[in-house]
Amino acid sequence: MKHWIIVLVLAATPAAAQDSSTYTPPKTRDGQPDLQGIWQVLNTASWDIQDHGASLGVPAGHGVVDGNDIPYTPAALAKKQENFKNRQALDPLNKCFLPGVPRVTYLPYPFQIVQQRERIDILHEYSRVIRYIYMNGNPHPPGPIDWFMGDSRGRFDGNTLVVDVIHFNDETWFDRAGNHHSDALHVVERFTPTDRDHMNYEVTIEDPKTFTRPWKMSMPIYRRQEKDAELLEYECGPYLLQEEWNKPNSALFNQR
Amino acid sequence: MRQLLLVASVVIASAVLVRGQAFYKPDTPKFPQARTWVAQRAKLPPYKAPRTPDGVPDLQGNWNGPIGGGNDDLEEHDYIDVTTPPQESYISDPPDGKVPYTPWALAKRNEIRAGLARGWPGETGQRLYGDPAALCLVGMPRSSFGAQEIVQTRNQVILLTANTYRVIPTDGRAHLSSGAKTFFGNSRGRWEGETLVVDVTGVNGETWIDSAGNFYGPNTHMIERWTRVEPNTIDYQITLEDPTLYTRPWTMTYPKRRQGTGAGANPGGTTAASAVANVNNDRYAKEVWENTCIEGNIDNVAEIKSLGFKWFNPMVP
Numbered sequence: 096m097k098h099w100i101i102v103l104v105l106a107a108t109p110a111a112a113q114d115s116s117t118y119t120p121p122k123t124r125d126g127q128p129d130l131q132g133i134w135q136v137l138n139t140a141s142w143d144i145q146d147h148g149a150s151l152g153v154p155a156g157h158g159v160v161d162g163n164d165i166p167y168t169p170a171a172l173a174k175k176q177e178n179f180k181n182r183q184a185l186d187p188l189n190k191c192f193l194p195g196v197p198r199v200t201y202l203p204y205p206f207q208i209v210q211q212r213e214r215i216d217i218l219h220e221y222s223r224v225i226r227y228i229y230m231n232g233n234p235h236p237p238g239p240i241d242w243f244m245g246d247s248r249g250r251f252d253g254n255t256l257v258v259d260v261i262h263f264n265d266e267t268w269f270d271r272a273g274n275h276h277s278d279a280l281h282v283v284e285r286f287t288p289t290d291r292d293h294m295n296y297e298v299t300i301e302d303p304k305t306f307t308r309p310w311k312m313s314m315p316i317y318r319r320q321e322k323d324a325e326l327l328e329y330e331c332g333p334y335l336l337q338e339e340w341n342k343p344n345s346a347l348f349n350q351r
Numbered sequence: 352m353r354q355l356l357l358v359a360s361v362v363i364a365s366a367v368l369v370r371g372q373a374f375y376k377p378d379t380p381k382f383p384q385a386r387t388w389v390a391q392r393a394k395l396p397p398y399k400a401p402r403t404p405d406g407v408p409d410l411q412g413n414w415n416g417p418i419g420g421g422n423d424d425l426e427e428h429d430y431i432d433v434t435t436p437p438q439e440s441y442i443s444d445p446p447d448g449k450v451p452y453t454p455w456a457l458a459k460r461n462e463i464r465a466g467l468a469r470g471w472p473g474e475t476g477q478r479l480y481g482d483p484a485a486l487c488l489v490g491m492p493r494s495s496f497g498a499q500e501i502v503q504t505r506n507q508v509i510l511l512t513a514n515t516y517r518v519i520p521t522d523g524r525a526h527l528s529s530g531a532k533t534f535f536g537n538s539r540g541r542w543e544g545e546t547l548v549v550d551v552t553g554v555n556g557e558t559w560i561d562s563a564g565n566f567y568g569p570n571t572h573m574i575e576r577w578t579r580v581e582p583n584t585i586d587y588q589i590t591l592e593d594p595t596l597y598t599r600p601w602t603m604t605y606p607k608r609r610q611g612t613g614a615g616a617n618p619g620g621t622t623a624a625s626a627v628a629n630v631n632n633d634r635y636a637k638e639v640w641e642n643t644c645i646e647g648n649i650d651n652v653a654e655i656k657s658l659g660f661k662w663f664n665p666m667v668p
Contacts, residue, residue, distance in 0.1 A: 124404060131504065190645075190649070191645060192645070192646045193641075193643060193646060207518065209502060209504060209509060211502065216502075216509075216511070218509075218516050218518065223514075223515045223516055225511065225514070225515070225516055227638070227639050229638060231638075233634055233635060233638070236635055242640075242641040243641065243643065243646060244641055246640075266646075323524055325518065325520060325524075326518055327527075327533065327537075328533040328534060328535060330488075330533075330534055332486075332487050332488075332644070332645040333486070333487070333488045333534065333557070336486055336487075336488075336645075336652065336662075337662060340656060340662040341662065347649075347653075348653045348656055348657075
């Protein structure tokens with residue numbers, strides 16, 4: 096009887112919920128907690144960050160938003176619904192534009208973290224996107240600057256990598272379901288190693304032009320276990336252009 | 352603030368155009384490439400590079416691409432236009448500096464070149480293919496011709512350019528099977544004394560080697576050799592083998608100079624931190640900032656298409 100209880104408790108504890116204070120990651124040569132390696136999420140946030148049922152090509156999934164509700168202003172909620180209706184045409188990812196943050200983290204493609212003292216690089220397999228996270232003590236440069244991926248400044252809070260990201264444009268979405276933001280977006284990401292092969296990824300979203308209050312999402316990130324795990328290639332833009340080049344009524348070219 | 356904004360918008364607007372493009376006059380002296388460098392290299396004293404903590408030669412840092420007008424046309428040529436100054440060939444072998452194409456492939460290259468519609472001598476006036484790089488297509492071997500930052504971790508060499516990267520494992524792993532084609536192929540590195548030797552297979556042949564229509568193909572095998580021959584110079588060599596396109600293996604050679612040392616600085620080239628090259632002495636001067644391509648250039652791409660240029664498909668006889 097006692098054995099059964101132990102088994103149940105272990106099975107019911109997801110990696111992300113483990114107490115991070117009990118795990119101390121190894122250190123890099125520069126003394127930072129070592130988060131290097133190849134990682135990937137294993138969820139359906141890429142399609143919809145909220146609870147959702149399945150449809151053609153879309154797996155059903157638990158949402159990753161704390162409490163599931165996103166506190167849109169009324170106008171922003173109307174825009175979300177419009178985006179959802181026209182998502183095939185409007186999703187910026189369908190034009191192969193840079194995916195934005197945090198969307199790039201939970202695309203279903205692996206990424207590699209590379210640490211140096213003054214900069215942490217995240218190399219994404221998706222379109223070979225590189226995120227440079229500066230740890231050099233420089234503050235965000237003065238704006239306004241409108242970047243797809245924003246400007247990332249990082250620091251360690253204990254074993255947690257905290258990344259503050261601002262200077263976004265309003266041309267990226269959070270998922271394929273049309274969840275959106277403005278250029279006032281402020282993202283704070285927290286990467287917390289919970290054991291050798293897992294991190295908890297917690298994101299705080301703030302955007303007073305779009306939301307009535309800050310909100311959060313969180314999910315585990317998994318270390319790829321394959322012995323020969325490596326980043327390969329997904330070159331979105333070239334595939335799209337080749338596909339559209341000889342179409343007589345290419346939406347990509349004709350809408351220009 | 353305005354300066355930063357300007358930099359940001361310039362970067363977006365110029366991504367497809369040749370970055371950091373310089374403009375040359377007809378009386379520009381011929382830029383030295385392989386011939387001159389090979390002669391210089393022969394006179395260098397032996398050099399042993401410092402080691403990384405893992406005990407391999409330390410190639411880390413920011414390195415420029417070759418001097419001159421870039422690899423606009425990799426074979427030796429006189430002044431062609433304001434962006435194509437006179438230049439020696441990048442090819443160190445064969446000694447004549449020409450790509451040793453088979454007759455079929457040479458005819459194809461000449462056909463492509465005659466259809467570039469760049470206003471170059473010998474063109475037919477018809478538009479055939481535009482340079483794939485103008486459509487934001489990047490691949491081997493051309494990605495090595497720009498500035499790169501090299502970062503070494505245990506069992507990996509990572510090459511970072513302004514908006515793309517390569518990861519080269521040096522742990523002895525095998526290549527993917529030959530049917531798995533990608534723009535960058537798969538790179539497998541190993542250390543031979545002072546030299547990082549990188550074996551590249553699985554390239555898809557969908558990009559060019561230069562902007563003048565010199566090409567490789569999906570059967571091409573590339574071998575790079577990276578050797579630090581002085582504290583601030585890497586000797587870069589790349590050999591292409593492909594019996595379906597070339598009559599023999601051939602090799603391009605040039606020095607990559609460490610940025611900021613003034614050695615062989617590239618007047619028309621880019622640095623990995625070129626996004627902020629205009630704000631030197633600024634605390635952000637060494638940072639690399641967002642560098643988009645298709646996002647800001649879809650109109651340019653649409654225009655290239657509307658002019659009648661065809662999609663370039665890989666060359667297989």
